[in-house]
Amino acid sequence: MHMEEPCFDFLRTKETLGYQVYPTCRNTSGVLGFSVTVETQATKFSTEFVEAKIEEFLVSFGECLSGLSEEAFKTQVTALIKLKECEDAHLGEEVDRNWFEVVTQQYVFKRLNKEIEALKVFSQGELVSWFMEHRNGSSRRLSVHVSLFCLLQPGQPRLPPSSSAYGEVSELNFLPASSPALQDVTLISDIRAFTSSPPPIPQNPQLGPDGR
Secondary structure: OOOHHHHHHHHHHHOOOOOEEEEEEEEEOOEEEEEEEEEOOOOOOOHHHHHHHHHHHHHHHHHHHHOOOHHHHHHHHHHHHHHHHOOOOOHHHHHHHHHHHHHOOOOOOOHHHHHHHHHHOOOHHHHHHHHHHOOOOOOOOOOOOOOOOOOOOOOOOOOOOOEEOOEEOOOOOOOOOOOHHHOOOOOOOOHHHHHHOOOOOOOOOOOOOOOO
């Protein structure tokens, strides 16, 4: 939340790198981190140039974060807490949130409550310390560069629909229940009976017996 506006202002408004510029918090298999994504015109800027500008922004953001006033920090923390306390607008939001816990096998279904309690005791010093720790020379970083070009040379024929630049395009084939390919597959004919006794969910080692 602290990074969104400065990121857009630096990379989009001032550097005019692209329309899609945004930071994201990440939780990959329990490993916390953040990313900065920039979608730009491949024929205008090189990916190396864009990466250099992202690094330049992160340096300036670290300086901005260190000079953030206590009042401004508390204002943003309060706004974030109110955002997390908002009720779900529809059932789909609750389903997506809980399903994420199942898919990632973390099962922290009260994550929002835990995050709100953590934010209430979170200090500005902890935020600056965390950012600087993950920006020093020993921190790990993954940089992904993707460049796409769709220019046809004069006289170059267009590829038929059945193929692409990566090779043959696979087709979907319907497999009947008697197909040999389904010999080792468990077929579900009664959904209610199958879901009435699901296999036990493995417990997250980070949680206690009560799921907290």
